Each structure stands twice: as C-alpha cells, then as structure tokens.
Amino acid sequence: MPECPMPDRLDHFGPELLLDVPARGTRRRAVEEALREAIRAGRLTPGTRLPSTRDLAAQLRLSRGTVAQAYEQLAAEGWLTGRSGSGTRVADGVPQPGADRTAGDRAPAVRSRPGPRHDLRPGRPDARAFPRDAWGRATRWAIREAPADAFEDGDPRGRAELRGTLAAYLGRVRGVRVDAAHVIICSGYTQALGLLADTFGGLGMTGAGMENPSMPDHVTVVAARLRVADIGVDAGGMSVAGLAESGARVAVCTPAHQFPLGMSMSPERRSELVSWAQDSAGWIVEDDYDGEFRYDRRPIGALQSRLPARTVYVGSTSKSLGPAVRLGWIACPPPLLEPLTEAKRLARPSSTLEQLALARLIDSGDYDRHLRTVRRGYRQRRDQLAATVRSRLPQARVLGIEAGLHAILELPDGAPDEATVMRRLRAASVGVHPLGAYTRGPSGHAQEGPALVVGYGTPPAHRYQAAIGALAEELRGLLA
Numbered sequence: 463m464p465e466c467p468m469p470d471r472l473d474h475f476g477p478e479l480l481l482d483v484p485a486r487g488t489r490r491r492a493v494e495e496a497l498r499e500a501i502r503a504g505r506l507t508p509g510t511r512l513p514s515t516r517d518l519a520a521q522l523r524l525s526r527g528t529v530a531q532a533y534e535q536l537a538a539e540g541w542l543t544g545r546s547g548s549g550t551r552v553a554d555g556v557p558q559p560g561a562d563r564t565a566g567d568r569a570p571a572v573r574s575r576p577g578p579r580h581d582l583r584p585g586r587p588d589a590r591a592f593p594r595d596a597w598g599r600a601t602r603w604a605i606r607e608a609p610a611d612a613f614e615d616g617d618p619r620g621r622a623e624l625r626g627t628l629a630a631y632l633g634r635v636r637g638v639r640v641d642a643a644h645v646i647i648c649s650g651y652t653q654a655l656g657l658l659a660d661t662f663g664g665l666g667m668t669g670a671g672m673e674n675p676s677m678p679d680h681v682t683v684v685a686a687r688l689r690v691a692d693i694g695v696d697a698g699g700m701s702v703a704g705l706a707e708s709g710a711r712v713a714v715c716t717p718a719h720q721f722p723l724g725m726s727m728s729p730e731r732r733s734e735l736v737s738w739a740q741d742s743a744g745w746i747v748e749d750d751y752d753g754e755f756r757y758d759r760r761p762i763g764a765l766q767s768r769l770p771a772r773t774v775y776v777g778s779t780s781k782s783l784g785p786a787v788r789l790g791w792i793a794c795p796p797p798l799l800e801p802l803t804e805a806k807r808l809a810r811p812s813s814t815l816e817q818l819a820l821a822r823l824i825d826s827g828d829y830d831r832h833l834r835t836v837r838r839g840y841r842q843r844r845d846q847l848a849a850t851v852r853s854r855l856p857q858a859r860v861l862g863i864e865a866g867l868h869a870i871l872e873l874p875d876g877a878p879d880e881a882t883v884m885r886r887l888r889a890a891s892v893g894v895h896p897l898g899a900y901t902r903g904p905s906g907h908a909q910e911g912p913a914l915v916v917g918y919g920t921p922p923a924h925r926y927q928a929a930i931g932a933l934a935e936e937l938r939g940l941l942a
C-alpha cells in the first residue's frame with residue numbers, strides 16, 4: 463500500500479480526527495468501516511466536518527485516492543455529505559447511539575430550562591448591556607501586547623498589571639486601602655468565599671457568622687468548611703450583638719447594600735463591627751457585590767477603609783460586566799496573604815488573558831464609561847418600578863432601592879403567603895424570588911410579612927415595562 467510521507471508542517475491541517483482503522487481488509491474498506499463505526503458510536507455527530515482527503519490521507523499515511531474513494535462510498539450510502547466550500551460532513555439523520563432505545567432507557571438530558579417570560583429574578587445584570595465593543599478592543603489589545611510569560615501559569619495572585627490597576631481603581635472609587643501586592647485575583651466572590659473558608663479553617667477557626675437573610679449558595683460554600691451562625695439583620699445592617707454572641711471569629715457581610723434586603727450598614731453599626739474585629743481578633747469579609755451602582759449621590763465607601771488590617775474586601779465583575787467574565791478581586795490583609803495565595807494556587811489562577819483584558823478595560827476608561835451608561839439605565843428601571851408600584855399597588859412598599867439591581871417588594875398585611883403569591887406569579891411566567899428563599903429560620907429582620915425580591919437588571923430594555931406591568935397586575939389580582 464503506498465504511503466504518504468508526513469508533511470513537515472502541519473499548520474495547513476483542518477479538523478483532526480482520531481480514527482481507529484482496522485488492520486484487516488483493504489485500506490479503503492478499513493477507512494470506511496472506521497468512519498461508519500465512529501458515526502454509529504456517536505463519536506462523529508451529524509454536521510461534524512471531516513478532514514480533507516489530503517489531510518486524512520496524511521494523518522493515516524495512506525494515499526489521497528484511497529481516502530477519497532472511502533468518502534465517496536460513504537456519501538453514496540448516506541453517511542456523509544459534501545457541501546461545496548465547507549468540505550465533507552457527517553450527514554444529518556445518520557443513526558446515533560441510543561436511537562433504538564425507548565425513551566425510558568435514555569439518560570435524562572441535561573437541559574437548561576428557559577427562563578420566565580417576564581424575568582425579574584434578582585442577581586443578574588442586563589446581558590444585552592455587556593460592553594462587547596470595549597471588551598473586544600481590550601481582549602485584542604491583551605492578546606497583541608501580552609508578554610510571553612502571560613501564557614504561562616504565573617503568579618497565583620494574578621497578573622501584576624491587573625493587581626496594580628485594581629489597587630488604584632478600588633482606592634479611587636470605593637476608598638479601599640490596599641497595595642497591589644495584597645490584591646489576589648479570583649474567579650468571583652463565590653470562589654473567594656470558598657478560598658477564605660479554607661484559609662480560616664486552616665488557621666484553626668471553626669465558625670463564621672453570616673447575615674440572615676443572605677445568598678444560599680454562599681452559605682453552602684462556607685458551611686462546607688466552617689460552622690455557620692445565622693446573624694440577624696435589622697435596619698442598621700448585620701447585628702454585631704448577635705455576632706458577638708455566636709462566638710464566631712469571621713463575619714461575612716454586605717455593608718454597602720445588604721443582600722437581599724438592600725439597606726446599607728449604618729455608621730454606628732460599622733463602628734461596632736470594627737470594634738468587634740479589633741477586640742475579638744475577628745475577621746470581616748466584605749462582599750461589595752454591587753458597590754458601583756449607587757443612585758442617591760451618597761456614595762458609601764467600603765468598610766475595609768476603616769480597618770484594612772482585619773477586613774477582607776471582595777469585589778466581582780458579575781454585576782458590573784456580567785457573570786460570564788468570572789473575575790473577582792480580594793484586597794487581602796497581610797497576615798492572610800500567604801495562606802490565601804496558596805489556596806488560590808491550588809484552585810489554579812484565573813484566566814490570565816481575561817485579567818489583562820480587564821486591566822486594559824479599566825485603564826482605557828472604558829470600564830468607567832460602561833458603568834456610567836448602565837448605571838443610568840438601571841436607575842431609570844428602578845424609578846419605573848417604584849412608579850408602577852405607587853400607581854398600581856399602592857398598598858405595597860418598595861424598599862432597598864438606593865443602590866444595586868434589585869428591590870424588596872413588601873406586600874401589605876393580609877396578603878396571601880409567599881408560596882401562594884409565587885404560585886400565581888409562576889403561572890403567569892413572572893420570575894421573581896420570595897424573600898423566604900434567602901432566609902434561614904426566624905430571622906428577626908424588618909420584613910416579616912410576605913415580600914418579594916425583584917431584580918430589575920435582567921429583562922431587555924424593550925421588555926422591562928411589560929415585565930413590571932405583569933408583576934403589578936398579578937399582585938393586584940391577589941391583593942384585591
């Protein structure tokens with residue numbers, strides 16, 4: 463059988479293909495059978511582009527004519543199709559594994575369920591507002607300008623460029639006091655929380671006080687390592703008395719905008735919390751998840767600036783850009799730097815190229831410009847929500863709207879319970895969350911009656927008014 467020499471350069475190759483060509487029979491038949499088998503086994507799915515005859519011949523060390531004949535035969539049998547310009551592909555409708563099984567035999571498909579028609583679920587920004595052009599520019603710049611070492615593993619704290627940029631940025635916009643050496647880049651707040659729980663556990667701490675209500679995923683992450691004490695929240699924020707009583711040495715909180723209730727921690731409570739950390743050698747974990755979105759011209763700086771030595775400040779791009787970016791940052795007190803960096807090293811550093819792109823986005827001013835634009839849009843949405851509730855649901859109250867991308871809609875006395883309200887809203891495809899989904903047991907927080915957490919970031923702008931209109935209409939029906 464004639465053999466093609468392997469070319470020296472492989473850079474003209476199209477798609478690669480792992481093909482188990484049996485040794486028996488003629489070479490053409492063997493290639494045909496190997497392709498049929500790969501299709502039957504589902505390794506080659508309908509639409510998959512195959513290598514060109516030249517490439518496959520070179521890979522298999524066969525003559526090009528042998529592979530071309532095999533492709534022709536399989537096309538004649540309906541296994542392959544040749545489309546001009548796009549090469550040879552696996553045909554649609556070829557038998558796939560499991561096609562002969564009954565529905566009951568099949569593994570359940572993992573499918574993402576479509577969201578509600580009126581999507582007011584909290585915790586998400588408007589995906590359509592992602593600054594594609596600016597991010598594209600920043601990414602291209604990063605790829606072009608990245609030094610060679612950016613393509614290696616590098617410093618587990620993250621790229622020095624981004625750490626330097628963030629130290630300056632966080633000082634400028636959030637009042638955070640940190641130098642670049644003490645910034646650790648991570649993959650968002652939730653990862654940071656897991657790394658911190660490991661770190662605190664490794665340092666011998668056993669308990670963490672967490673606000674009640676708060677994000678259930680965050681509680682799950684911490685509870686995997688530390689005993690979680692539920693700490694009540696009142697109008698001033700997390701109860702420091704409750705924290706002291708719990709004996710925990712770690713306090714996890716959202717001082718700028720309590721999640722989900724929405725109040726900011728009062729100045730008195732901040733002072734109490736700082737004293738608690740100083741007196742009990744405690745650690746504060748500050749989740750500054752939406753600090754960029756403050757609407758009342760009363761910017762509330764980070765608590766970290768009051769006690770950088772004992773506060774771990776954490777921020778994330780999940781609200782400012784979108785959760786797809788998966789980057790966050792930790793301003794780390796010096797004594798925690800080494801164990802936290804080691805925890806991040808074990809979890810592996812975050813994508814270097816994305817880090818360089820984010821640094822570029824911030825340095826170029828595009829990040830600030832983007833935030834100004836989306837902040838304006840979100841403020842309008844918040845105003846629309848408040849106006850709609852005022853006019854169509856005057857019995858209800860909208861709370862926690864000074865900042866962020868969500869509000870609490872407190873239903874009046876005599877309203878049905880949250881489960882009943884949620885059933886009705888679900889039936890009308892209105893997506894919100896009940897406050898109870900964030901509360902663990904009796905919380906003692908201000909909203910004891912039924913309340914909803916309404917996110918106003920998610921729907922596209924043209925569907926927003928309809929979404930809050932549908933919410934108001936359904937609730938009106940329930941409250942009538």
Ligand SMILES: Cc1ncc(COP(=O)(O)O)c(C=O)c1O
Pocket residue numbers: 585586649650651652653677716721749751777778779780785790
């Ligand atoms: C309270 C709170 N903290 C932090 C985050 C950000 O988490 P991550 O950076 O892991 O996406 C969110 C995002 O939904 C949040 O709601």
